[in-house]
Amino acid sequence: MTARINPSILSADFVNMQHDLDRIATADYVHVDVMDNHFVPNLTFGPQMVQRIQETSPIPLDVHLMIADPDRWAPGYAELGAFSVTFHLEAATDPVAVARALRARGSRAGVAVKPDTPVDALLDIVAEFDQILVMTVEPGFGGQSFMPGVLPKLGQLTRAISQQGCDVWLQVDGGVTEDTIVEAAAAGADTFVAGSSVYGHADPSVAIAALRRAAGEHPHAR
Ligand code: DX5
Numbered sequence: 001m002t003a004r005i006n007p008s009i010l011s012a013d014f015v016n017m018q019h020d021l022d023r024i025a026t027a028d029y030v031h032v033d034v035m036d037n038h039f040v041p042n043l044t045f046g047p048q049m050v051q052r053i054q055e056t057s058p059i060p061l062d063v064h065l066m067i068a069d070p071d072r073w074a075p076g077y078a079e080l081g082a083f084s085v086t087f088h089l090e091a092a093t094d095p096v097a098v099a100r101a102l103r104a105r106g107s108r109a110g111v112a113v114k115p116d117t118p119v120d121a122l123l124d125i126v127a128e129f130d131q132i133l134v135m136t137v138e139p140g141f142g143g144q145s146f147m148p149g150v151l152p153k154l155g156q157l158t159r160a161i162s163q164q165g166c167d168v169w170l171q172v173d174g175g176v177t178e179d180t181i182v183e184a185a186a187a188g189a190d191t192f193v194a195g196s197s198v199y200g201h202a203d204p205s206v207a208i209a210a211l212r213r214a215a216g217e218h219p220h221a222r
C-alpha cells in the first residue's frame, strides 16, 4: 500500500500559514478544515482563505467541510480548484447530487461520517465518491484521542468497494499518530490526516516520514 499522508493545517500557525505550508512540502495533500461554528462548535475559515491557501500551497488541497448545507456551499470549494472536497453525510440533503456537482467542477468528491454515524447508507453508492472519510474523533477540534471503535466501518466499506470494483480512497481523520496509524491501515484506510502529530513535531517532514513508514508496516494493509 502507498499511504497518503495529509497534514491538517488546523494545527498550523494561522498567522504564519505560508511558512507552515512550506514545512509540509513532503506530504501528499494538505488537509484544510473548514468549520462554520454551526455543524461543529468551532470556526476556522471560509472560501477566501481556502483560495489563498490554494494559490500558496506547494501541494494540492484536500478540503474537509464541517459545515451545514453542503448542498449549497460545497461546489464553490471545487470551483476554487481544490483537489478534493469532502462534505459530511449528516449535513447533506442529497449526498449523491453534491458528489456529482463536485466532480462536474473538477474536484474529487468525498463524503465524511462522524464516529456515531453508520456507513450502511453509503454501501450501495460508494461508486459516487472518490473518497470516504471515517472520522476517528468527533469533528471540531485537533488534539483528541483516536477512537478505535469506528474501525469496523472501514471493513464494511472495503468490502463494498471491492464488490463494486471501484476505486475509492478510505481516509481517517483524528488522533492519527505513529501508533494509531498502524491499526487504521490494518482496518483498510489508505489516506491519513494528521494535525497535532505532524505540527507538534519539531520537524514536520520527519513526522510525515514516520507516519508513512508506520502505515506501510502492517502486513494486512492494502
Ligand atoms: C478535526 C479535524 C481534523 C483535525 C485532526 O475535526 O477534522 O482534521 O485537524 O487533528 P489531530 O490530528 O490533532 O487529531
Ligand code: ZN
Pocket (backbone or CB within 6 Å): 008, 031, 032, 033, 064, 173, 193
Ligand atoms: Zn479534518
